Amino acid sequence: MFRSSLLTVRGFIRPTTINKQTTNLINSNRSLLVRFMSDETRKAIDEAVGSAPVVLFMKGTPEAPACGFSRATIQILGQQGVDPVKFAAYNVLEDSDLRQGIKEYSEWPTIPQLFVKGEFIGGCDIIMSMSQSGELAELLDDAEALVPEEEDEIEVDEQTEKKSEAEKK
Amino acid sequence: MSLTSDSLATIIKQRLNANEVEVQDMSGGCGQAFAVIIVSDIFKNKNKLMRHRLVNNALKQEIGSIHAFTQKVFTLEEWDLQKKQFAG
Known part of the structure; x- marks a missing residue:
């Protein structure tokens, strides 16, 4: 299992999850140009990909990205x-x-990599262009991965109402 | 052998049948980071993911040997549209 970090609404928190490594075998083969991942790694990645509706494999953590x-x-x-x-x-x-x-898993040579509902979406270039075109918002909305807006809206409405009331007075 | 903007542009032109290629070396000279724009009709009728995979596969070795690679790809038609937008 790989350790995951979670996003909070306005900043990021890191949850506590397990991190078990089995690198001995792989390390001894590090000189090989082509390296195939073990079944164990594939299984761990499967689990990671399925661990949330939106999963990002990245360098560093959400609060401290390393790239x-x-x-x-x-x-x-x-x-x-x-x-x-x-x-x-x-x-x-x-x-x-x-x-x-x-x-190897996603046949994609670079990191970060985004998965939504288990499906590989792309890397940074694709995500950026999808966010500009609005496709990303649609995708995340369809996946029901966005923060529900209602509460925020009510708060804002109340505030603006109070404000306009105050202005009337 | 380290890549240069020119050598990468030549490789892209050949392998991706590109009409226009723009390669920017973002590494400050060490040949480890490139940003490329590729215009080719092999991208026609392909979505973003398929397009990027096409490029990634064509440049597998090159991308594997560098630290950072960022790509923007267009068909000829899309590229003309882009140019018009920026000009207009």
Whole structure:
């Protein structure tokens, strides 16, 4: 299992999850150019991908991204209003099996990598262009991964009402 | 062998049948980070993910050897539209 970090609405918190590494075998084969991930790694990645509706494999953590592309992606997800309860991030720098394995798993050479409802969506370039076109918002909305807006709206409405009432007086 | 903007542009032109390629070396000279724009009709009728996979596969070795790679890809038609938008 890989450790995940979760987003909170306005900042990020890191939950406590398990992190069990089995790197001995892999380390001894590190010189090989092509490396195939173990069944164990694939299973762990399967679990990670399915651990939340929105899953990001990144360098560093949401609160401290270790790469500009991961940082940009986290920012975009935050701006879109991804619900922290529906989000999990995995730091590939914490686990060399994960770092290699995820590239093989999704047949994608770079990190970050975004999965929504178990489906690979893309890397930073794709996420950025999808956020600009509105596709990302749609996708996250369909996946019911966004923070519910109603409460916020009510609060805002009340405030503006009070304000306008005060102005009337 | 380290990549340069020119060598990468040549490779992209050949392998992706590109009409226009723009490669920007973002690494400050070490040849580890590139941003590319690729215009080719092989992207026609393909979604973003398929397009990027096409590029990733064509440049598998090159991307594997560098630290950062960012791509924007267009068909000829989309590229003309882009140019008009920026010009207009």
